[in-house]
Amino acid sequence: MKKNNNVKFLIISTFIIYLFWGCSLKDTKQGIVDNQMDEQKDDPKEYVLIETLSAKDYASYDGIILKDGFVSTPEIAVQIAEVILKKIYGEKKIERQKPFSINLENDIWIIEGYLEQSYDGGVAYMEIRKDNGKIVKVIHGK
Secondary structure, rough: OHHHHHHHHHHHHHHHHHHHHHHHHHHHHHHHHHHHHHHHOOOOOOOOOOOOOOOOHHHHOOOOOOOOOOOOOHHHHHHHHHHHHHHOOOHHHOOOOOOEEEEOOOOOOEEEOOOOOOOOOOEEEEEEEEOOEEEEEEEEEO
16 A cells, blocks of 8 residues: 555656646746846847747748739839848948839739939849749849
């Protein structure tokens, strides 16, 4: 009988330890996320960097496919181009090249900057795939 009680005690003790250990790991992970969020609250960015976020968490899910593609309009293509071109060449240089010229050719958006006749130099040029938003080419003339 005593041996049977020891087994029950061992099983119950193990279960209780497992519960507390599992909860403490979850709390620790959440604590890390909460601390990261607290540190970034004063930052006016519209995102929170979470190092525990992983593509592996979503590997078993199928992604969506849009019939018209992810970059379905010239407005979206220009917004993407503008963000990337400003990062590469600087805001002033790209702002001077508006309005952009745009054309859809073989499901690739072609975006080109504009310069008035009085300006010397080249313009930014970018190609973006309509279906998935992949940047195919970025160059700037001289």
